[in-house]
Amino acid sequence: MAEQRAEQPGDxxxxxxxxxxxxxxxxxxxxxxxxxxxxxxxxxxNVASAPPPPSDSPSDGFSPAAATExxxxxxxxxxxxxxxxxxxxxxxxVHDLLPSAPSNAVALTLDDGxxxxxxxxxxxxxxxxxxxxxxxxxxxxxxxxxxLIRRIVADGHTIANHTMTHPQPFSRRSAAQIQQQxxxxxxxxxxxxxxxxxxxxSPGGDWSADVFAAVAKYGMTPIDWDVDPKxxxxxxxxxxxxKLLAAKPGDILLCHDGGGNRSQTVDALRTVLPALKxxxxxxxxx
Numbered sequence: 001m002a003e004q005r006a007e008q009p010g011d012x013x014x015x016x017x018x019x020x021x022x023x024x025x026x027x028x029x030x031x032x033x034x035x036x037x038x039x040x041x042x043x044x045x046n047v048a049s050a051p052p053p054p055s056d057s058p059s060d061g062f063s064p065a066a067a068t069e070x071x072x073x074x075x076x077x078x079x080x081x082x083x084x085x086x087x088x089x090x091x092x093x094v095h096d097l098l099p100s101a102p103s104n105a106v107a108l109t110l111d112d113g114x115x116x117x118x119x120x121x122x123x124x125x126x127x128x129x130x131x132x133x134x135x136x137x138x139x140x141x142x143x144x145x146x147x148l149i150r151r152i153v154a155d156g157h158t159i160a161n162h163t164m165t166h167p168q169p170f171s172r173r174s175a176a177q178i179q180q181q182x183x184x185x186x187x188x189x190x191x192x193x194x195x196x197x198x199x200x201x202s203p204g205g206d207w208s209a210d211v212f213a214a215v216a217k218y219g220m221t222p223i224d225w226d227v228d229p230k231x232x233x234x235x236x237x238x239x240x241x242x243k244l245l246a247a248k249p250g251d252i253l254l255c256h257d258g259g260g261n262r263s264q265t266v267d268a269l270r271t272v273l274p275a276l277k278x279x280x281x282x283x284x285x286x
Contacts, residue, residue, distance in 0.1 A: 076187040081196055081219025086212050090205070090222035093250045094284060097221065102282045104249045108133040108273075109225060109286070111162055111201065112232075113258030114141055114148035121266045122257045123155055129273040131283040133157050134223075136201040139164035139185035141258055142192050149192035158285040160199035161185045161220060166259075171208035179214045186218055199223050199286055223286055225254035231265040232256050240268035245275055252286070 091097045094105045110133055113119045119135075126133055135152050137159055142149050152159060163181040167173060173181070182200065190196050200220040202211055207222065215222050229235070229243035231254075240255075247253055255265050277283070 073184060073187065076184075076191045079183050079186040079190075079196060079218050081186075081198070084216050084219050084221070086216040087222055088212065090202070090207060090224040091286075092224050092226045092252065094252060094286070095250050097223070097286055098284065101284050104280055105282045105284045106247050106249065106276065107252045107284050107286050108255065109136060109160075109201070109223070109252060110134070110255050110257040111136040111259070112138055112141070112166065112256050114145045114152065115258035115262065116145055116148070118262040118266060119145075119148050119152070119257045122262075122269065123151060125266070125269050125273060126157070127155060129277060131273050131277070132285045133283070134160055134199065134286045135257070136160040136162035136199075136223075137185075137189065138162050138166050138258065139181075139188045142185070143188040146192035149189065149194050153194045156285075158199065159189060159194045159197055160201055160223065160286070161189065161197040161218075162201050163203055164188075166203045168203050168206065170203045170206045171211055173210075175210040175214070178210050179217065182214050182218055182220075223252070225252040227251045227253045229253075229255070229268070231262070231268065232260065234261060234264050237264045237267040240264055241271050244268060244272040247276065247281070249281065 094101050094107050098105070108131065110119075110122060113135060114137060122133075125131075132155075135157055137149065137152075139161075149159065161182060162185070163170065164184045165181065167177075167181065170178065170181075186196055196219075198220055199222075200215045200218075201223050205224050212222060227244065227247050229240040231240045244253055244255075255269070256262055257265070273283075
């Protein structure tokens with residue numbers, strides 16, 4: 001979902017994070033139906049201290065078509081990946097994960113979808129400019145739009161796990177809740193027709209020892225980003241475009257195709273994708 005990294009004490013940026021937390025089998029807390037999820041843009045790789053204050057925006061939320069908890073979740077495929085060593089920080093740069101990637105590589109990541117309105121537009125642009133991207137999907141949205149998950153995979157993109165309901169602050173969940181959010185998302189993604197994800201992005205870039213342990217348990221690598229245009233806040237197409245065009249080789253770019261009105265993001269990508277390719281950059285999936 002939108003990516004706003006976990007705010008640290010003294011952060012005066014004023015940027016809110018998605019606050020809608022839906023009920024899951026793990027017992028995550030529930031906000032009112034009008035609550036909206038704040039963006040995921042804020043990761044330091046550190047354990048969050050105090051939870052940020054609620055700051056809901058009615059224009060920034062998940063699709064009402066998405067079920068709070070998918071039916072028959074217990075009948076979906078169980079995660080099958082073998083555990084991997086536990087990491088102590090997420091990946092921020094392309095070459096930290098893909099050391100053999102081209103020296104001019106950049107990675108575009110799109111969070112919080114799939115969205116019936118904006119994901120098809122993004123996929124069309126990616127096809128037009130022959131770009132492959134990494135989609136960090138939310139389980140409830142993946143379950144509601146399985147066809148879009150299959151389209152993402154068919155077009156050669158990578159799918160990452162972005163939790164079932166994007167609860168924030170994620171690091172404040174119990175270890176059992178964290179594991180349930182991750183495991184259920186693995187199940188619905190596979191059920192939708194995609195390979196079991198090998199990558200995980202935490203809501204808000206909010207990490208903790210329990211999060212890293214759960215990610216490793218399900219065979220995934222934690223990923224973050226280092227170019228954040230805060231497109232989830234809709235600062236304007238010009239602002240999003242300028243921040244993305246400032247990308248350097250090795251950067252992981254954060255954008256959003258779901259979780260709210262993403263028209264500015266789509267408009268920015270119309271300029272950014274051909275412009276970065278014209279600079280000689282190679283887009284890679286993570």
